[in-house]
Amino acid sequence: MITKLNLDEIINSTLKLLDETLHPYASGIFILNKVDDKYQLYQSYGLEDKNITFTSESKLVIFLKKSHQPAVIKQIDGISGVNPEISSEMSQLKAALVLPLMLHDDLIGFISLGRKKSDEDYTKDDLDVLQDLARTESIAVANAQLLAEAAQAERRAAIGTMAAGINHEIGNPLNIINTKIQVFLTAVKRGFYHEKPKEEIVQECEAILNETIAQTNRIADITRRLSNFAKPSKEFKPESVNIPKEIEEALFMAGHDVELDRIKIKKEIFAQLPDIMADRREIQQIFFNIIRNGAQAIEGQGIITIRALSAQNGKVHIEIEDTGKGISDDKRHRIFEPFFTTKGAKGTGLGLSIVRQLVWRNKGEISFRSQVGSGTTFILEFPKGV
Numbered sequence: 429m430i431t432k433l434n435l436d437e438i439i440n441s442t443l444k445l446l447d448e449t450l451h452p453y454a455s456g457i458f459i460l461n462k463v464d465d466k467y468q469l470y471q472s473y474g475l476e477d478k479n480i481t482f483t484s485e486s487k488l489v490i491f492l493k494k495s496h497q498p499a500v501i502k503q504i505d506g507i508s509g510v511n512p513e514i515s516s517e518m519s520q521l522k523a524a525l526v527l528p529l530m531l532h533d534d535l536i537g538f539i540s541l542g543r544k545k546s547d548e549d550y551t552k553d554d555l556d557v558l559q560d561l562a563r564t565e566s567i568a569v570a571n572a573q574l575l576a577e578a579a580q581a582e583r584r585a586a587i588g589t590m591a592a593g594i595n596h597e598i599g600n601p602l603n604i605i606n607t608k609i610q611v612f613l614t615a616v617k618r619g620f621y622h623e624k625p626k627e628e629i630v631q632e633c634e635a636i637l638n639e640t641i642a643q644t645n646r647i648a649d650i651t652r653r654l655s656n657f658a659k660p661s662k663e664f665k666p667e668s669v670n671i672p673k674e675i676e677e678a679l680f681m682a683g684h685d686v687e688l689d690r691i692k693i694k695k696e697i698f699a700q701l702p703d704i705m706a707d708r709r710e711i712q713q714i715f716f717n718i719i720r721n722g723a724q725a726i727e728g729q730g731i732i733t734i735r736a737l738s739a740q741n742g743k744v745h746i747e748i749e750d751t752g753k754g755i756s757d758d759k760r761h762r763i764f765e766p767f768f769t770t771k772g773a774k775g776t777g778l779g780l781s782i783v784r785q786l787v788w789r790n791k792g793e794i795s796f797r798s799q800v801g802s803g804t805t806f807i808l809e810f811p812k813g814v
């Protein structure tokens with residue numbers, strides 16, 4: 429079971445652990461950026477320069493890739509110290525030793541550690557423990573990267589199934605505009621406006637142009653929303669988020685994916701609901717996934733109720749309830765697992781694992797209650813924004 433899924437969290441906790449146990453003057457973790465094939469400093473302690481990168485031409489990188497062994501400045505037991513070229517690269521990191529993060533035969537990153545503040549040298553025992561840590565770190569980092577990529581793929585898949593709906597949504601207003609103009613032009617051709625007073629013709633044109641503006645606005649709105657949803661999530665960007673507005677956006681997006689016509693949407697939203705500080709697009713994605721799951725759990729007609737209120741504990745409390753088939757006891761503990769799905773090829777099983785990760789990232793909590801045959805309620809709580 430993967431408990432920590434977020435790369436930031438994994439790296440943060442590892443550096444903290446190293447700092448608290450070994451007390452080095454400096455430490456840092458470098459991760460391979462596959463796009464430009466560079467190793468970038470991801471997080472560090474005690475290093476002033478936060479933008480250090482290493483290319484694959486770096487002597488240190490070449491050494492780590494080839495040997496799969498730690499690079500040490502000074503000899504430790506059987507391990508000899510590195511040559512002056514590597515040593516000078518390491519001094520840029522104030523490093524006494526560098527541990528490779530290997531996944532199979534690939535160098536996915538490395539950990540650099542400075543001299544200990546106690547001035548004691550690193551020992552063979554230290555190295556044994558550190559190499560074990562590097563092994564588990566490699567797996568955790570690779571898992572987190574996979575899940576981040578999967579989140580992106582899932583978003584793309586959702587957009588794919590939405591595309592048909594969007595096509596219809598844009599096709600409709602275009603048809604309306606086209607028909608109105610065609611009718612007018614045909615009438616002109618047939619001499620219908622020959623005898624008519626000028627005012628009437630202007631009025632007719634005005635009506636068509638106003639309709640055109642309304643319909644093109646509708647198209648612009650749809651494309652804006654879609655591109656908003658589709659943008660790859662880069663860094664976490666907290667801002668003041670208005671919950672009812674994001675619920676509307678999520679309903680709009682979900683409406684293209686599952687037919688919401690057969691489902692009645694009820695909203696019970698507290699009028700003075702405070703905003704929360706969160707990443708707006710992530711909040712949208714959370715609502716979208718939960719609403720979509722609810723709709724998919726309902727066969728035929730049903731109701732999705734969305735409640736939002738300001739709780740006494742300083743939190744915004746949101747419930748999304750469906751009248752779907754419910755979650756049986758043997759599945760309750762598995763629904764947040766990545767790739768757990770009961771929908772066969774129709775589901776990736778990533779929806780809720782991503783939802784939970786995003787909820788946590790936005791300082792929220794998620795839980796649910798469910799009764800087989802009558803429905804499921806997901807409960808979200810986020811701290812009020814300041």
Ligand SMILES: Nc1ncnc2c1ncn2[C@@H]1O[C@H](COP(=O)(O)OP(=O)(O)OP(=O)(O)O)[C@@H](O)[C@H]1O
Nearest residue numbers: 721722725754763769770775776777778779780804
């Ligand atoms: N509202 C719900 N009612 C009943 N079962 C649910 C509900 N939400 C989730 N589940 C169960 O939890 C499983 C995992 O949900 P999750 O959203 O992670 O994946 P998925 O919906 O199967 O696939 P994807 O989200 O990628 O389309 C679902 O397959 C379903 O069995």
Ligand SMILES: [Mg+2]
Nearest residue numbers: 717721779780
């Ligand atoms: Mg889902």
